[in-house]
Amino acid sequence: MKNSGPAKQILGMKISRDRSAGILNLSHELYIEKVLRRFRVNDAKPRTTPLANNFKLSKEQSPKTAEERNVTLQGFVDADLGGDVDSSKSTSGYIYSIGGTEVSWMSRLQKCVSLSFTEVEYVAIAQAGKEMIWL
Structure with a gap:
């Protein structure tokens, strides 16, 4: 060596x-x-694709409006690779907060068996992105 x-x-x-x-x-x-x-x-x-494990969206506000309310949507997403030993499926999870208050979250097995960390993260981010559309 x-x-x-x-x-x-x-x-x-x-x-x-x-x-x-x-x-x-x-x-x-x-x-x-x-x-x-x-x-x-x-x-x-x-x-280019808007994929990231931590994303933050903010609506432009005047200083006066910003004092009254905070309308920041923030999301976190993560996944493991093949965490379920019986099916080899991965677990995805995400959580969204608006103004510091959690408004949506999920943790469940993915529907497919992923072969790499990259694939498992893309599947998780895609699922979280679908939820973000509704928020």
Whole structure:
């Protein structure tokens, strides 16, 4: 065993750090490009998706209105990978609050068996997004 310095890649993910800001990033970019080439869709046009594990939406308000009420919708979502040992299904959960008061929450098994952490998180975020439409 020898010290080769800080890790730059692990399990196909690129590692980047900003120690001064306390940030550690893992990127799946190389893996995604490999999958796109494998399925011959690497020339497809990229699209951005509004997916994140923690999201916050705010309505612009005047200072006078902001003192009367806080209309911030905040949501958190998480999932495990294959947490149910009998079915290998993952558990998703989300919680939404408006102005600091919880208004919607859910925790249940996903309907499909996910094969990666990325897939299980996308399924969880999609389910939470469906709920957000109604809030």
